[in-house]
Each structure stands twice: as C-alpha cells, then as structure tokens.
Amino acid sequence: MENQLTAEEITKREMEFDAKIAKGIVVEPKDWMPDRYRKQLLRMMSQHAHSEVVGMLPEGNWLTRAPSLMRKAVLLAKIQDEAGHGLYIYSAAETLGTDRAEMIDQLLSGHAKYSSIFNYPTLNWADMGAIGWLVDGAAIVNQTVLAKCSYGPYSRAMVRICKEENFHNKQGYQIMAYLMKGTKEQQEMAQDAMNRFWWPSLMMFGPHDTNSPNSGDLMKWKVKLQTNDDLRQRFIDRTVPQAEAIGLKIPDPDLKWNPQTRHYDFGEINWEEFNNVIKGNGPCNRLRMKQRRDAHENGAWVRSAALAYAEKHGK
Amino acid sequence: MSKSQEWPSWEVFTQNKNGEAHEHAGNVHAPDAEIALMNARDVYGRRQEAVNIWVVPSTAITASTPEDVGSFFDPANDKMYRWPNYFKTPDGIKQI
Numbered sequence: 001m002e003n004q005l006t007a008e009e010i011t012k013r014e015m016e017f018d019a020k021i022a023k024g025i026v027v028e029p030k031d032w033m034p035d036r037y038r039k040q041l042l043r044m045m046s047q048h049a050h051s052e053v054v055g056m057l058p059e060g061n062w063l064t065r066a067p068s069l070m071r072k073a074v075l076l077a078k079i080q081d082e083a084g085h086g087l088y089i090y091s092a093a094e095t096l097g098t099d100r101a102e103m104i105d106q107l108l109s110g111h112a113k114y115s116s117i118f119n120y121p122t123l124n125w126a127d128m129g130a131i132g133w134l135v136d137g138a139a140i141v142n143q144t145v146l147a148k149c150s151y152g153p154y155s156r157a158m159v160r161i162c163k164e165e166n167f168h169n170k171q172g173y174q175i176m177a178y179l180m181k182g183t184k185e186q187q188e189m190a191q192d193a194m195n196r197f198w199w200p201s202l203m204m205f206g207p208h209d210t211n212s213p214n215s216g217d218l219m220k221w222k223v224k225l226q227t228n229d230d231l232r233q234r235f236i237d238r239t240v241p242q243a244e245a246i247g248l249k250i251p252d253p254d255l256k257w258n259p260q261t262r263h264y265d266f267g268e269i270n271w272e273e274f275n276n277v278i279k280g281n282g283p284c285n286r287l288r289m290k291q292r293r294d295a296h297e298n299g300a301w302v303r304s305a306a307l308a309y310a311e312k313h314g315k
Numbered sequence: 316m317s318k319s320q321e322w323p324s325w326e327v328f329t330q331n332k333n334g335e336a337h338e339h340a341g342n343v344h345a346p347d348a349e350i351a352l353m354n355a356r357d358v359y360g361r362r363q364e365a366v367n368i369w370v371v372p373s374t375a376i377t378a379s380t381p382e383d384v385g386s387f388f389d390p391a392n393d394k395m396y397r398w399p400n401y402f403k404t405p406d407g408i409k410q411i
C-alpha cells in the first residue's frame with residue numbers, strides 16, 4: 001500500500017498516526033501504520049512467540065522426573081499454557097501480514113531471536129520452582145505493561161496471557177517455599193536454583209536503556225510503555241521480599257533497600273554473559289535449537305497426513 | 316514443508332456461558348473443521364472459558380475497512396433521536 005503513496009502523503013499519514021497514538025487510540029490490523037511500526041512490532045511479537053515455544057523445553061526436561069503425580073500434572077498444565085501463549089502471539093503477529101510458517105522458519109533457521117533465559121540448563125527439580133517464580137515473574141512484569149500497548153491484537157493476547165501467568169508464578173513460588181521448609185539438602189537445592197536463575201532473570205528485561213537502540217520509537221508508538229530499567233527495578237522490588245519470606249538469599253552482595261529512592265539498589269549485571277548468550281554461545285543454545293528442529297521435522301508427517309486426509313474427504 | 320502444505324487458518328468464536336453471545340477469541344491453524352474445533356478447545360478453552368465453539372475459515376470473513384469508517388457508519392451520526400435521552404419529559408414524570 002505504501003508504494004502507491006507519495007513521500008508527502010506518507011509524512012502526512014505518519015503525523016496522523018502519531019497523533020492517534022498520542023490520543024491513546026488502539027491500532028487494528030487493517031489500519032494504516034508506518035512501515036517501521038509494523039516491522040518493529042513483528043520483530044517483537046515473533047521473538048515473544050518464539051520465547052514461549054522454546055521456553056517449554058527447559059521445563060519439559062523435568063516432566064518425567066517430577067517428584068509426584070500432582071507436581072507432574074501441574075507442570076504439564078503450565079507447559080501446555082506456554083504452547084498456548086506461543087499460539088496466541090503467533091496468531092496476533094499474523095495479523096501484520098506474515099504467516100506463522102514463515103516466522104517458525106526464521107526461528108528454526110536461526111535468524112530469529114528468543115529470550116536468552118531459555119538457553120540455561122535445568123539441573124535440578126528446584127529449577128522448576130525458580131523458573132515459575134522468577135522467569136514467569138519477570139514475564140508478568142513485562143506482559144502486564146504490554147497488555148496496554150497500542151496494537152490491539154498484541155494487547156488482547158497479553159490480557160489473556162497475564163491471566164494464566166499468575167498460576168505459573170504461584171506454582172513456582174510454592175515449589176520453592178516447600179523446599180525451603182524441607183531438609184538441609186532441599187534448602188540447598190532451592191538456593192542453588194536461585195543462585196543460577198536470579199541474574200539471567202534480570203537480563204530478561206534487556207540491556208540498559210542507554211544501550212537499547214529501538215527503545216525511542218517503541219516508546220513513542222506505545223509499543224513499549226516503560227523502559228527496560230524501570231521494568232527490571234519493578235521486578236526486583238516485588239521479588240526480594242518474596243525471597244526473604246521463605247529464607248532464600250539473593251545472590252547479589254550489593255543488593256540493599258534504599259530508603260531515599262524507596263527501591264532496592266543492586267549490583268551490575270554481567271553484560272558480557274548476556275551478549276554471549278544472545279550471540280548463541282549460552283550453555284544450551286545449540287541444544288534448544290536442535291530440540292525445536294527435531295520436534296518440527298518429526299511432526300511433519302502428521303501435518304501432511306492430516307492435510308491429505310482433509311483433502312481426500314473434501315472437508 | 317512447502318507453503319501450499321500449510322494448514323489454513325480458522326477464526327474461533329467462543330460462548331462463555333449458556334445464554335451468552337459467541338465472541339471472537341482468536342484463530343487457529345487446522346487442516347479441517349473438525350481438527351480446528353479440537354485445536355480451538357485446547358487453545359481457547361483450557362479453563363472453562365467456553366461451553367460452545369464456532370470455527371469459521373478465516374477467508375470466509377468479510378470486514379468493513381477502516382478507510383470507510385466515516386462514510387460507512389456516518390448515517391448514525393445525525394440521528395440522535397434514536398436514543399431515548401434525546402427526548403425531554405416534563406418534570407415529575409417517572410417510569411418513562
């Protein structure tokens with residue numbers, strides 16, 4: 001559509017678009033939107049959808065070894081929700097004109113990113129607690145804000161997802177709380193999971209605002225409503241008391257309540273590690289991609305058989 | 316998998332409770348209506364959000380376009396008398 005418009009017309013429409021956003025009007029799929037808005041949204045939404053899907057793998061690792069049938073049923077339901085989240089967001093992203101198959105291709109060919117947190121291994125059962133509590137907790141902070149973003153389909157998907165995330169968060173915290181009431185070994189297991197997942201959870205909010213090149217436009221267009229650093233701070237402020245309540249230590253010697261700012265001060269994140277994981281050199285990047293590709297390829301015959309059946313029976 | 320082999324998209328409408336209207340929930344990909352219904356149940360009804368589901372091929376939906384928003388819906392604008400509060404009633408009159 002944009003090709004048929006003159007540069008002048010585009011500028012005019014962009015100004016109208018910006019004014020509309022400033023007024024808080026929600027953008028719907030068929031509305032005119034600047035090319036960069038569409039591209040940025042598509043990048044963000046597909047990354048988000050990929051994260052939900054790849055995020056099933058670290059937890060899937062513990063399904064067969066959950067300590068009880070109840071824990072197994074809960075974990076299974078939680079993972080199934082994540083598959084659903086992936087679908088909601090892919091479906092919202094498709095409204096921007098790229099179909100799901102193309103997005104999945106980009107993931108499987110290694111061209112698309114997903115959240116770096118899922119490239120860390122899950123070494124013990126307490127990791128299921130740490131993930132639900134910390135990783136889903138961080139996701140909630142992020143997604144609650146995204147639920148108010150300017151793109152209708154994305155915002156509606158987030159509203160739906162947020163309702164389900166609280167279950168994820170609580171079941172994780174309950175695993176941790178339960179272990180902290182257990183034997184010394186169980187307490188150590190919980191603390192060990194905490195030590196490994198705390199910093200990567202903080203990294204989930206992305207680089208410092210000063211290092212976040214896309215933030216300006218995204219904020220102007222209300223795709224992002226709060227900066228990475230603000231969201232990270234909010235997560236820390238709400239999580240530290242939860243850790244203290246069950247006797248878990250935050251693995252950060254610089255963490256301290258600041259009565260002036262009424263926030264927790266905290267130590268510097270290891271950005272070198274963050275960049276390394278993003279570049280593909282985290283502990284599990286290759287494994288995760290291999291698992292995704294295998295799952296996709298091994299399911300191919302089911303997809304074609306179902307389609308062949310539908311065609312044959314004229315459905 | 317080539318493009319032509321992709322499962323088509325279906326729009327999903329869910330009825331939350333008996334007696335309520337169906338509402339658009341989102342979409343699913345499925346090879347046929349039967350599997351579309353099952354996928355819709357798994358994706359949009361895991362927590363009793365639906366007592367009934369409709370699936371419709373996405374291509375079967377015709378929508379009004381945002382560009383027409385003015386002219387298409389305009390006739391309603393200057394007919395404020397369609398709303399009851401357009402009419403003033405004498406003081407003291409109740410139940411109307």
Ligand SMILES: [Fe+2]
Nearest residue numbers: 052081082085
């Ligand atoms: Fe999720």
Ligand SMILES: [Fe+2]
Nearest residue numbers: 082136165168
């Ligand atoms: Fe979750």
